[in-house]
Amino acid sequence: MRGNVKAAVEAALFVATRPLTLEELARGLRFPEDEVYAALEGIAAELEAGGKPYRLVRKGGGYILELREEYADLVRPFAPGGDIPEPVLRTLALIAYRGPIKQAEVVRIRGQRAYAHVKDLVKRGFVRARKEGATKILEVTEEFLEYFGLESPKDFRAPRD
Amino acid sequence: MRGNVKAAVEAALFVATRPLTLEELARGLRFPEDEVYAALEGIAAELEAGGKPYRLVRKGGGYILELREEYADLVRPFAPGGDIPEPVLRTLALIAYRGPIKQAEVVRIRGQRAYAHVKDLVKRGFVRARKEGATKILEVTEEFLEYFGLESPKDFRAPRD
Amino acid sequence: MRVDISPERLARADWETVLRALTADMDPWDIDLVELVRRFRAYLAGLRALELEVPGRMVLVGSVLLRLKSEVLREMNGHHRDGNGDVDGDVEGALGAAAEEADYLPEEGVYIAPELRLPVVRRPRRKVTLAELEEALRAALAQEKRKRKPRRRPRDGGVPLPKGEPFSARARRLFRKLLSLVNGKRDIPFEKLLSRRDPAEVVARFMELLHLDAEGKVVLTQRDFLGELIVRVPDHARKCKGRR
Numbered sequence A, B: 001m002r003g004n005v006k007a008a009v010e011a012a013l014f015v016a017t018r019p020l021t022l023e024e025l026a027r028g029l030r031f032p033e034d035e036v037y038a039a040l041e042g043i044a045a046e047l048e049a050g051g052k053p054y055r056l057v058r059k060g061g062g063y064i065l066e067l068r069e070e071y072a073d074l075v076r077p078f079a080p081g082g083d084i085p086e087p088v089l090r091t092l093a094l095i096a097y098r099g100p101i102k103q104a105e106v107v108r109i110r111g112q113r114a115y116a117h118v119k120d121l122v123k124r125g126f127v128r129a130r131k132e133g134a135t136k137i138l139e140v141t142e143e144f145l146e147y148f149g150l151e152s153p154k155d156f157r158a159p160r161d
Numbered sequence C: 001m002r003v004d005i006s007p008e009r010l011a012r013a014d015w016e017t018v019l020r021a022l023t024a025d026m027d028p029w030d031i032d033l034v035e036l037v038r039r040f041r042a043y044l045a046g047l048r049a050l051e052l053e054v055p056g057r058m059v060l061v062g063s064v065l066l067r068l069k070s071e072v073l074r075e076m077n078g079h080h081r082d083g084n085g086d087v088d089g090d091v092e093g094a095l096g097a098a099a100e101e102a103d104y105l106p107e108e109g110v111y112i113a114p115e116l117r118l119p120v121v122r123r124p125r126r127k128v129t130l131a132e133l134e135e136a137l138r139a140a141l142a143q144e145k146r147k148r149k150p151r152r153r154p155r156d157g158g159v160p161l162p163k164g165e166p167f168s169a170r171a172r173r174l175f176r177k178l179l180s181l182v183n184g185k186r187d188i189p190f191e192k193l194l195s196r197r198d199p200a201e202v203v204a205r206f207m208e209l210l211h212l213d214a215e216g217k218v219v220l221t222q223r224d225f226l227g228e229l230i231v232r233v234p235d236h237a238r239k240c241k242g243r244r
Helices: A002-015 A022-029 A033-049 A069-078 A086-098 A103-110 A114-123 A142-147 B002-015 B022-029 B033-049 B086-098 B103-110 B114-124 B142-148 C007-012 C015-023 C033-046 C053-076 C089-103 C130-148 C167-182 C199-214 C235-241
Strands: A054-059 A062-067 A127-132 A135-140 B054-059 B062-067 B127-132 B135-140 C187-189 C219-222 C229-232
Touching: A002 A022, A002 A033, A002 A062, A002 B054, A002 B062, A022 A033, A022 A062, A033 A054, A054 B002, A062 A069, A062 B002, A069 B002, A069 B022, A086 A103, A086 A114, A086 A135, A103 A114, A103 A135, A114 A127, B002 B022, B002 B033, B002 B062, B022 B033, B022 B062, B033 B054, B086 B103, B086 B114, B086 B135, B086 C130, B103 B114, B103 B135, B103 C130, B114 B127, C015 C033, C033 C053, C167 C187, C167 C199, C199 C219, C199 C229
Parallel strands: none
Antiparallel strands: A054 A062, A127 A135, B054 B062, B127 B135, C187 C229, C219 C229
16 A cells, blocks of 8 residues: 555654665565655655655665754754753864874863763763773764764864854 | 744754753744644644654653654664663663562672663663662563553563573 | 962961962862962962961862862762762762853863864654563573573682691691701701692691791791792790790
């Protein structure tokens, strides 16, 4: 049944954190590829017509639901990591750009509060700390990059306005 | 404008990974609470009417978009990790199966990290801990039962192979 | 910029005023103790007469600050855990509050890194299914089973000691043997005390010698590293021949 395919495809897109290929969807949901494709078309059109703040986009050979650009700044505080306080974000930026970096160096630059920031960032899984003698070496994790769909820390430089 | 509020609220729900309260949405999006509430009602009705595989639910005092129960198994291949990390899930399973159980016993079986798991599970509302002398007695809550669609903890305690 | 107090006034000031003056430009959450000490020494050097009460209290305040700081650093490095392996909630709360408060302090406009902007992404998390909960249970129970398997106790690697005779009796017997061997000589090589020379005997004799050494009945020396152990029975010990 048509309705069935569409709901199934939309359910898969709803939970996926990366683009899903046509083949993957067909195999995982057990529907013929052409039906899945028709469902994708239907979903895209519906989101467009409904004035939804998200849409279906093609990315890296797959399909993914994505927030429309114009809502990004508005909803940033609700997005993952959006609750990271600005000072903690600065400490993260330092670790991202200068890492691997000694904790002592981060503290020297950011002050004593950086200890709490590092703790928070390690807890979030964004920063990894490894002991090296008496000090700790800090760097961002792959999880952090993957989480935000980044290839390298360079990718999240804020656009200069 | 009405449409504006609804799209903004839906955008926030789309990116959020935890329930958002009415107050939080109103403050973050800078719309009056009653307008945000009306938008939430509109979104819920629309998802319902459109036969979408996800819906708006109220949870822990907030609102979150959630996949409908009946699609959970279907989409597992597309979202390998559920919202409870595997090690925490094992500790939860043990408490559900053996509860009420002493925290010390859980730690004996699951190791020291179980302390952090229990803390997490209590925070999620899945486990209740009551002091009994020097130790804590752990058991699952009604919220846990509701999450997994169980009537009673006994439903999970059928003999295993 | 330090608070400007004339040297005369500072000399007459009480220790709290001195401390306030010396730390006026410091972050109260992050007092630089090294700098404070340097300033205080400069202050002392500027004093004509040494008021002992002032440095005494300063040392107290300095040590309290140092203690506070070291405790905070210790906590932040994850030490001081309670028996449960959890960081003491109160301490963590206090630290969190302190850090939060520190976050409201104005930041210096120093360039550290490009501004960081996290992209707005969606990280949907689906619910865990009952099947997954059951799989998790199976894994947890399997883990328990592994833990329950009795671990093979390591073979008793303790010192093999001859059974039957109490240690003190053996030590006394060894001492009598030593006295019989002394016979004019002062030094007796350890190997003379051995008959079988197997490890069990070596360890047993050595333990007995250590006991006698502790009682002051023998003196043990070893001239070369890993060389022969030399046993000497001091004169005063020879006299206790007949005694127990």
